[in-house]
Amino acid sequence: MASRAIKSRANIKKKHPSTAVIAVAAVIFAFIVSLCWGVWSVGSSWLSDLPDYKSADAYNTAQPTVVYASDGQTVLAEFQLENRDPVEINEISDYALKGTVATEDERFYSHGAIDPWGIGRALVNNLMGGDLEGASTITQQFVRNTILSSEMDDISIKRKVREAYISIKLEEQYSKDNILLMYLNTINYGSGAYGIEAASERYFSKHASELTIAEAATLVGIPQSPTYNNPINYPENCTKRRNVVLDRMLSNGVITQEEHDAAQAEPLVLNPTEPSTTGIEAYPYFTSYVRDQLTNANGKYAYSKDELFKGGLKVYTTLDVSMQEAAEAAAREKEQAAGDNYEVAMVAIDPDNGYIKALVGGKDYDASQVNMATGTGGSGRQAGSSFKTFTLVAAIEQGIDPNTMIDASATAKLPGWEVANINHTNYGTKSIADAFAVSSNTAFARLILSIGPDKVVDVAKRMGITSPLTATGSLTLGSESVTPLEMANAYATIANGGTHYDPECVERIVDRNGSIVVDNSAPKGERAISAEVAHAATEVMKGVITKGTGKAAALSNGQVSAGKTGTSENYMDSWFCGITPQLSVAIWFGDRSDYSHAQRVPSGMSAASTFPDFMNVVLKGKPTEDFPKAGDPQYKSDFKDTQYHIGGYYSSADDEDKDKDKKTDESSTTENGTNAGNHHGTTGDGGNGTTGGTGGTGGDSGGGTTGGTGGGDSGGGTTGGTGGDSGGGTGGGSGGTTEPVPIE
Structure with a gap:
């Protein structure tokens, strides 16, 4: 019986799926595969051009x-497009940390980058007519505000997919605490403040x-809006939103x-600080x-502009x-x-490296941002x-x-040019050295024409002058416009023994x-003049301070120094450029207005x-300290x-004075008479006379008949002569008009 049953089952005909069923199944399978392929393809295309989210930058x-400043502590400026000051997590109030999580993403530490429960809750709440509630996690908000900030206003599914993908990757790379910190350091708190520290x-x-x-x-309540x-x-x-946060x-x-x-x-009590509009916080002429x-x-x-104002650089200046x-x-x-x-504008430079150690560009940066030290x-x-x-x-x-x-x-009287010493001093x-000490214009006018103005231009450029210079004789009298920065830099070349360093305001950048990324700790200089020439020039320049026009510049501590005074035409500008082995300093003093x-x-x-x-x-x-030592240059013999x-x-000063006395004697009419009115008025500061010559005394013809020939403000002789047979004559006439004061 058993064998018969088995045999009967063996003879039962098997049923196979019909062709139609197979076809339908194949279509469904193909549809699913195609759908998955399509979704994958679309998703892949959406994710193909993502920013480099793996980089911390x-x-x-x-x-x-x-x-x-060079001390690494004194802040001179914060240059920024956004008021932002990143801090570490231990520099933020615990109330701000936990309050942010409680308000923005209360399950932040328990869910992943995406919060499905939060999405569902927000969807139900919004459909039920409650207050509109977002479903983005803190991680998603951070991604949206940083790496995908250019897509922030895009509400498409594509943007949501990209945001979710990067958020997942971000949480694979950073801890929750790090993400929260990055969020708090970047979020917008209004009034130009980005980040919790800047907002505080x-x-x-x-x-x-x-x-x-x-x-x-x-x-915590501000970033919502x-x-x-x-x-x-x-x-x-703000107060209403604050109370929601407190709840x-x-x-x-x-x-x-x-x-x-x-x-x-508590009432809302603020103590606001207005951020700087320029970012400059100290020493504005230097910092600008x-x-x-x-x-x-x-x-x-x-x-x-983006690199400087957004780059987060640390610039350590000199x-x-x-x-x-x-x-x-x-x-x-x-x-x-x-x-x-x-x-006053002044610049102090370290001769050994060109570092600008101090810079004053004027009296009031807010009133005038024209930097007299740099010409900016x-x-x-x-x-x-x-x-x-x-x-x-x-x-x-x-030589x-x-x-x-x-x-x-x-x-x-030189070819095409007549030059006078200040106050017409003879x-x-x-010696050239002594003429330099007293700042003789006539001597140095002769000298520049003898050696050639082009040689002077070449030297000035090598030593650090960058302003345009014209190769004319008047160049030696300072007819061209330059800045204290240039002059301090050029004089530094002498102070260090002949090496020129470009003026530098930055030591390093991090x-x-x-x-x-920038390291100027060991700048390279170029030999501009020989050590022998620099030494010889320094020795001459010492005389300006010890016996010349710069006696007022002498130092009190016994430090050897050298330099040169300068005065522009009509005494509109006063300069002093001084050097020690430690510093080269150029100082300008005057009225910054145009010369007219x-x-x-x-x-x-x-x-x-x-x-x-x-x-x-x-x-x-x-x-x-002592200046660098060197031997003498190779001089021409008996130049x-x-x-x-x-x-x-x-000529000599004594000879010319005797000639003046001789002319005076020849013009006298009696042994008792003295010539009146021929002398200049007394010389005031800068060269303008204050009174004309006074009349003579005695003599048959009385006093002087004409005023002093100098430019005295008060005119010529003031009284006639007294005594003599004919009595005093009339006073002298008006003095001449004020003449331009020669450049010193």
Whole structure:
């Protein structure tokens, strides 16, 4: 029986699926595969052009560039497009940390990058007519605000998919605490404040670590709508939102009921801080110069606006705060003594590397952002006789010994040019070194024409002058406009023994990742003049301070120094450029107005005295140093240029004075009479006479008949002669008109 049953089952015919069923199944399978393939293809295309989310820089949005003084502590500026100040998580109030999680994503630490439960809850709540509720996690919000910020306004599924994908990848790479910190350092809190620290400073003038419960809740509530929850512009909206945050902090156990009630009862009290509109916080003339150097498209740094204002750089400058303070104090002292119209600009450079240690560009940066120290926004000023230094160096390079004699008489009639010493002083025949010390215009006019103005231009350019220069004789008298920065830099070439370094305001730059991207700690200089020439020039320049026009620049601590004074035509600019082995300093003093409106430098005042006012402070307590030593240059033996009265004896001050006396005697009419009216008026500061010549005494014809020939303000002789047979004559006539004062 059993075998028969088995046999019967064996004879049963098997049923197979019909062709139609197979076809339908195949179509369904193909549809599913196609759908999956389509979804995969679309999804792949949406994810094909994602930003580089694996790099930390992708999430580091705009960060300020901070500029420091050389001490690495003093902040000079924060350049930024967004007011942002990233902090570490331990620098944020616990109320702000937990309040943010309670308000924005209460399950943040328990779900992944995406919160399906949160999405469902928000969907139900929104469909039931409750308050509109978002479903994005803190991670998603962070991705949206940083790496996908350009797609923030896109509400398409594509953007949601991209956001979710990057969020998942982000949580694979960073901890929850790190993501929360990055979120709090980047979110918009209104009023230009990005990040919790910037918001704390903006609204409460305190650090994020110091926030109270009410203050933390105020800030936590702002990002939902930075405009309408702004505590400054919409305090009522802000207070309502703050109280919602406090409710959520209570329900999530962040605060107690008592703390909740007390915080809600507090009025909204702000202590706002207005952010700087320029980003500059200290020493604006120097700091603005640094900014301009960093962004100069043709300069060595050439940072774009985005790189500087968003890049999160740390710029460590060369500025020495103590020297800067001393420079500003010395400048203020001079300005206060001179009056409202006068200003001081000065630059101090380290000769050993070109570092700018101090820079004063004027009296008031807010009133005028024209930087008189650098020429930024304007131009330089005529340097007067401080430019004679380049003629001196060029002459030494040509083999002319500074001990060579030269004609330094009162006037010099040269081809196409007549030059006079200041106050028409006659120095007679002097050595070039002595003529430099007393700043004889006639001597150096002869010297530049003898060696060739082009040689002086070449020397000045090699030493650091960058302003345009014209190769004419008047160049030695400082007829061209230059800046204190150029002059300090050029004189530094002499101070260090002949090596030129470009002026440098930046020591190093560190990027947002902590890597040094610019290192100027060991700048390379170029040999501009020989050590022998630099030494010889320095020895001559010492005489300006010890026996010449720069006696007021002498230092009190015994430190050896050298330099050169300078005064432009009509005494509109006063200069002093001084060097020690430690510093090269150029000082300008005057009225910054254009020459047609500027006032002359006050009588009895010059830039020279500001040099010790500054240097005595910065060198106090420091050991004295000597300039670099070197042998003598190779001089020509017995150099002589008779055309320009160089080499040999040509005149003396005594001889010319005797000639004057002889003419005086010849014009007298009796033994008792003296010639009146022929002498200049007494000379005031800067060369303008104050009174004309006085009438003579005695003599048959009485006093002088004409006024003094000089430009005395009060005219000529004031009284006739007295005594004599015919009595006194009439007083002298009016003095001549004021003449331009020669450049010193």
